[in-house]
Amino acid sequence: MEIGCVLPHHEIGSDPGAIRAFAQGAEELGMTHLLAYDHVVGVDRNRPGGFEGPYDSNTQFHEPFVLFGFMAACTTTIEFASAIIILPQRQTVLAAKQAAEVAILSDNRFVMGIGVGWNDVEYDALNEEFGNRGKRQEEQVDLMRRLWTEDVFSYDGEYHHFEHACIAPRPSQSIPILFGGSAPALLDRAARLGDGWFPLGTPNDKSAARIAEMKQAREAAGKSWDGFEIRAQAQYAGGDPDRWRGHAQKWADLGATHIAIATHNAGDTDVDGHLARIAEYQAAIAD
Incomplete structure (x- = not known):
């Protein structure tokens, strides 16, 4: 497995x-x-009607496309991955343009992780429809790939x-x-x-079953499993070297190709502290 890290988005x-x-x-x-998460706006938990969710208006998220363009100029080898861009709440052609620019400026060091999200208030703020986000995502992927590889063309889809x-x-x-x-439905789209x-979960039986489902769906679509990446994450917080090694080994046994170390929510620290945590985890799983 390749070892990476997660930007401590709020704490940085x-x-x-x-x-x-x-x-x-x-x-x-x-x-x-290096992974970065994506949310465009946060919601006040004290608004009329309240709000429930893992993040709110007090949580900081750096905009991934701009962030990676900045980081590309500061580095030479590290790859950047959005984990994940909430694609259906963004204009497809503009997102394709922004992603293309990151790929160009980073010399193809960009991997675009996408998802549909969970926050309907965020969709409202961005003037996009929440209810059909899964269906639109599928068409978005088709259109973006064409925009990245084709000269002038016309497109007549359901949404574009x-x-x-x-x-x-x-x-x-x-x-x-x-x-x-x-x-x-997401696993089916990922496979096809x-x-x-x-993956969002841990390396357990549920994750193994999801991987098996994707393998079956990919085979049914006539596509090879070779080269299909599974990019897991690992939490520094609450662990120790033995626990970290066991967690990483379980992902490796499931066929994970990458693992990214997340060092936030482990106590106050600075940049050097986050890097020290990464190094500690890295040393523990080096075998």
Whole structure:
């Protein structure tokens, strides 16, 4: 498995020097990839009617496309992965343009993880429909891949329509698209349309069953499992070397190709502290 890390999105703060230092420090540690999460707006829990969810208006998220463009200029080898971009709440062609620019500026060091999200208030704020987000996502993937690889063309889908247009510049190769989530419909889309999967859970029987489902769906679609990536995450918080090794080994046994170390929610620290946590975890699972 390739070892990467997760940007501590809230705890890293908004100092560009700290963000630069984290990206460069992760690269110096030998991390092969760096993950960033995505939310555009947060919701006040005290609003009329209340709000329930893991994140709210007090949680910071850096915008992944802009973030990765900045980090690309600060690094040379580390790969950037969105885990995940909530694609249906974004305009498809604009997202394709932004992703293309990140791929160009990073010399193809960008992997686009996508999902459908859970926050209907966020969809409202972005003027996109929440109820059909899964169906739209499938068409979005088809359109983006064409925009990344084709010159002028016309598109007449269920949700997207235009004539004789394209984006330019385009990346020198199509951007890998991985799906994040665990719903049956999502797993089916990941198998049929994706280059891989970002699991949300732990390496247990449920994850094994989901991988088996995707293998079966991929085979039914006439696609090889070879090259299909499974990019897991691992939490530093609450663990120790034995627990970290066991967790990583379970993912490896399930066929995970990547694992990213998440160091947030483990107590107050600075950039050097997050990098030290990564190094500690890395050393524990190096075998």
